[in-house]
Amino acid sequence: MALVRLEGVGKTFRGKGGSWEAVRDFSLALEEGEFCCLLGTSGCGKTTVLNMLAGFEPVTAGRILLDGQPVAGPGADRGVVFQGHDSLYDWLNALDNIAFGLRLAGMGKRARREKAGHFLRLVGLAGQEGKHPAELSGGMKQRIQIARALAADPRMLLMDEPFGALDAMTRAALQGELSRIWAETRKTVLFITHDIEEAVALATRVGVMTRGPGGTLKAVVPVDLPFPRERTSDAFMAVFRQVHALIHAEIHPQ
Amino acid sequence: MRNRAETLAGFMLGFALLFLVWHLAAVYLVHSVLFPRPAPVFWRALDLIEDGLLQEQVVASLRRILQGFLLGSAAGIPLGLAIGSFRPVRVLLEPWTEFFRFIPAVAMITVAVIWFGIGEESKVFLIAYTTIFVIIISTAAGVGAVAKDKLRAAQCLGANRWQLFMLVALPATLPFILTGMRLAMANSFVTIVAAELVASNDGLGKMLWDARLFMQVEDIFVALVTLGLLGFATDRAFRLAIRAFAGRFNPTM
Numbered sequence: 001m002a003l004v005r006l007e008g009v010g011k012t013f014r015g016k017g018g019s020w021e022a023v024r025d026f027s028l029a030l031e032e033g034e035f036c037c038l039l040g041t042s043g044c045g046k047t048t049v050l051n052m053l054a055g056f057e058p059v060t061a062g063r064i065l066l067d068g069q070p071v072a073g074p075g076a077d078r079g080v081v082f083q084g085h086d087s088l089y090d091w092l093n094a095l096d097n098i099a100f101g102l103r104l105a106g107m108g109k110r111a112r113r114e115k116a117g118h119f120l121r122l123v124g125l126a127g128q129e130g131k132h133p134a135e136l137s138g139g140m141k142q143r144i145q146i147a148r149a150l151a152a153d154p155r156m157l158l159m160d161e162p163f164g165a166l167d168a169m170t171r172a173a174l175q176g177e178l179s180r181i182w183a184e185t186r187k188t189v190l191f192i193t194h195d196i197e198e199a200v201a202l203a204t205r206v207g208v209m210t211r212g213p214g215g216t217l218k219a220v221v222p223v224d225l226p227f228p229r230e231r232t233s234d235a236f237m238a239v240f241r242q243v244h245a246l247i248h249a250e251i252h253p254q
Numbered sequence: 255m256r257n258r259a260e261t262l263a264g265f266m267l268g269f270a271l272l273f274l275v276w277h278l279a280a281v282y283l284v285h286s287v288l289f290p291r292p293a294p295v296f297w298r299a300l301d302l303i304e305d306g307l308l309q310e311q312v313v314a315s316l317r318r319i320l321q322g323f324l325l326g327s328a329a330g331i332p333l334g335l336a337i338g339s340f341r342p343v344r345v346l347l348e349p350w351t352e353f354f355r356f357i358p359a360v361a362m363i364t365v366a367v368i369w370f371g372i373g374e375e376s377k378v379f380l381i382a383y384t385t386i387f388v389i390i391i392s393t394a395a396g397v398g399a400v401a402k403d404k405l406r407a408a409q410c411l412g413a414n415r416w417q418l419f420m421l422v423a424l425p426a427t428l429p430f431i432l433t434g435m436r437l438a439m440a441n442s443f444v445t446i447v448a449a450e451l452v453a454s455n456d457g458l459g460k461m462l463w464d465a466r467l468f469m470q471v472e473d474i475f476v477a478l479v480t481l482g483l484l485g486f487a488t489d490r491a492f493r494l495a496i497r498a499f500a501g502r503f504n505p506t507m
């Protein structure tokens with residue numbers, strides 16, 4: 001049975017300026033342990049889908065099932081890595097940020113620092129535990145977000161363009177590490193991006209969305225390539241071209 | 255990271271310059287017994303300190319400020335948190351804060367004296383009054399400014415409502431609360447002098463008033479310089495506190 005099932009999900013925002021349909025009839029099932037990338041142009045509704053799955057916002061059509069149960073709100077079973085750096089706690093150092101979920105669960109100081117230290121090293125931040133968010137680079141902050149989500153041991157990880165604001169080299173390095181961490185932990189991941197290469201490099205399946213408003217799932221492309229992936233290989237390029245054609249049609253509609 | 259000693263040296267130099275400008279102005283520009291030079295004011299201050307008179311006034315004023323300030327903060331912080339967190343509370347209390355905010359404490363002196371007499375109570379009331387609204391407003395604004403993602407991140411790490419408030423909303427609001435307190439402290443100085451000028455038996459404001467009555471110009475300047483130095487010292491203390499608690503939150507402080 002699929003871990004997550006989005007069935008005909010829709011979201012219409014209602015405000016003073018009338019109503020705005022952000023997502024329409026979105027259906028997708030996520031299997032346990034898979035790495036699914038959601039790809040789409042800016043404003044097509046990617047974050048909105050994630051917000052509904054995370055439980056931050058209610059659906060206005062359809063339903064979302066997690067383990068067969070409708071999602072009713074945010075919970076520790078779905079870890080989220082946010083699009084910006086706002087979500088880090090400026091008054092806590094790197095280690096205590098990572099340990100935050102453990103603290104909420106009532107774990108003692110010693111135990112949670114030890115466990116957080118493990119995840120700190122997992123994301124390659126050994127030696128940076130005492131630094132506060134203001135003293136960390138953009139890439140380091142995203143690593144902390146990832147480690148913080150992982151430390152709480154969620155069933156799945158929801159990541160919203162976590163590397164979108166990074167330079168190309170840092171991004172490639174973090175992609176490699178995320179791939180390695182995923183292989184180690186086998187978490188189910190929903191990863192949002194608008195970078196085709198990133199999607200093909202990381203995912204076991206790539207979902208392509210139509211452009212907004214009222215974005216929906218256009219196609220799902222399986223990526224049956226072994227890890228680590230060779231980005232210049234013919235097989236990689238073939239999948240890249242396939243996904244590119246799907247996206248291109250959204251950017252330049254006839 | 256700026257060097258402590260460097261900062262201190264900078265401050266000393268700044269003050270030295272201030273007194274130098276004062277001296278030059280008194281010698282070359284004004285030429286009047288009504289505008290003394292720094293030196294006689296300094297000697298007069300030493301005399302007053304030796305007799306224990308200056309300390310007496312300082313302690314009287316500071317005690318009132320501290321009492322009223324703590325009272326106003328103790329009431330203002332929870333009110334600000336409530337106004338910032340709960341819409342019904344905001345709608346209910348905003349008319350109050352927005353109404354009294356525009357009646358300055360100085361305008362309340364007369365009422366305070368009628369109600370509480372010229373003893374301690376009226377001064378403490380006025381300081382608390384001037385403190386509370388500034389703190390309510392900055393605290394409420396701070397709660398409103400907590401980034402949505404901070405709360406959401408905690409929610410999907412399993413936080414309950416109480417944890418959200420205590421471990422996320424409150425620490426994120428702290429810099430705003432401290433900034434409000436810093437502003438309120440400056441207001442307290444204004445208010446205490448005005449209140450003591452009008453109705454008091456001691457304090458720096460009373461000292462100013464008496465000195466004017468007896469035309470002791472040096473005493474007036476001693477009081478003024480003391481006020482400036484006290485204000486500077488308390489403000490430094492606040493900035494240090496803000497930096498210790500939340501400097502990483504707001505690197506411009």
Ligand SMILES: Nc1ncnc2c1ncn2[C@@H]1O[C@H](COP(=O)(O)OP(=O)(O)OP(=O)(O)O)[C@@H](O)[C@H]1O
Nearest residue numbers: 013020022041042043044045046047048049194212
């Ligand atoms: N709270 C909201 N109220 C009204 N409209 C909203 C709200 N949140 C999102 N929208 C609208 O829904 C649409 C989809 O937004 P969303 O943030 O999901 O896009 P996105 O695919 O994540 O884009 P990007 O790649 O730029 O992050 C946009 O047109 C946006 O303006």
Ligand SMILES: [Mg+2]
Nearest residue numbers: 046047083160
């Ligand atoms: Mg987005």
